[in-house]
Amino acid sequence: MSRRIAGMVAVVVVLLVGVTTAVAATVVDDDDRWNGRGGGMTSSQMMMFGGMHGMRAASEDVYLAEMVAHHEEAVAAAQQLRRSPRAEMREFGESIVASQSAQIDQMRQWLADWYPDRTEQVAYRPMMRDLTGLSGDRLDRAFLQDMIRHHMAAVMMSQQLLVRGGAEHDEVEALAEDIRDEQHAEIFQMQQWLRDWFGVGWQHGMHGGPWMMR
Template sequence: MKRFAVPAALLSAGLLVSACGSTDTATRDMSSTSSMSAMPTESQDPATSPAADHNDRDIWFAQMMIPHHRQALEMAKLAEGRAAGSKVKELAKQIEAAQDPEIQMMTGWLESWGVQAPGEDGMPMDHTDHGMPGMMSGEDMKKLEGLKGAAFDKAFLTMMIQHHEGAITMAKEEQGAGIYEPATQMAGSIITSQSAEISTMRKLLK
């Protein structure tokens, strides 16, 4: 009986040490896991990233509206020496005053986004681009340039109504899908101001 007492005691002690060792290891593992879970992780929320303040629709809006506005300015400048009616000339100046600053603003947006503005560094501008509703063809512009007096007034008003309607369509698309607040605000301004100008031009045509 005495021969077995010592090994039993040793075995009991060995089991106790083993159990303590397992407990210590588990405690260390749990502590390590807890420390890792407590470590702060870097946020990748796209809503707060620098590029999240605009989207592809905002870029499209600026890239398309710049040449659209530029053509309106070309038409408006023709009115100065060709229009017969003083109200048509006043309207042309109003269009220039509104759209030229908007071109500068949209160009600034594109530059800040690292996107080339249309018409810069040889970037082509196609006045017949199907992505720009209301644009006049090169033939339309030549026709307008060759008119004077009442004939010019009628053609100018008719073409500018179509041009404005195209701009309003583009502005509504920006409001529906754009996220850049200055762009959506400009779109709202275009809708309001150009809708009012369309009403004026329709009255002048009558």
């Protein structure tokens, strides 16, 4: 797929995510209100989500370093799903750990091969809650809500790299396309689980979380 076509498809993908999440249900209950408020994120705010966290694919090496840190947080969170009461969630967690761990290894190798003088460290801001103290439904629900937002950031960062033609190697362009497409599909699956199991949308309870801008 050419960069021009990839960029056009990426924009459509992100727009679809925005439309879908904007219409998701936002049921509010006392158990999960944060700071005494419920509510959600508008589609415009969602489209800006990646930039809010400083994740900008200004160049290929920045994309790789940022995505390594982003993936590491996802892997750590997904490992907590070993305690989930739902087989679907345990399997989903295993899939995230396997796929994103492999991508981390690949991106680190590219950074070492192509950008040996660049430090891998980035000023990454955590986007997910600490799940270690949660169990049962609370674990599954918090994971789904947080990981949807987490995936959105990766989708938008990947499409930004593709739209701007920032990938200097075909391998990185292909990886960005894979991350965008895989995580886009997973967003829809997680939204469905939230609706089916908890009757809420991903936005519910997001106010006050550690990932929000102060």
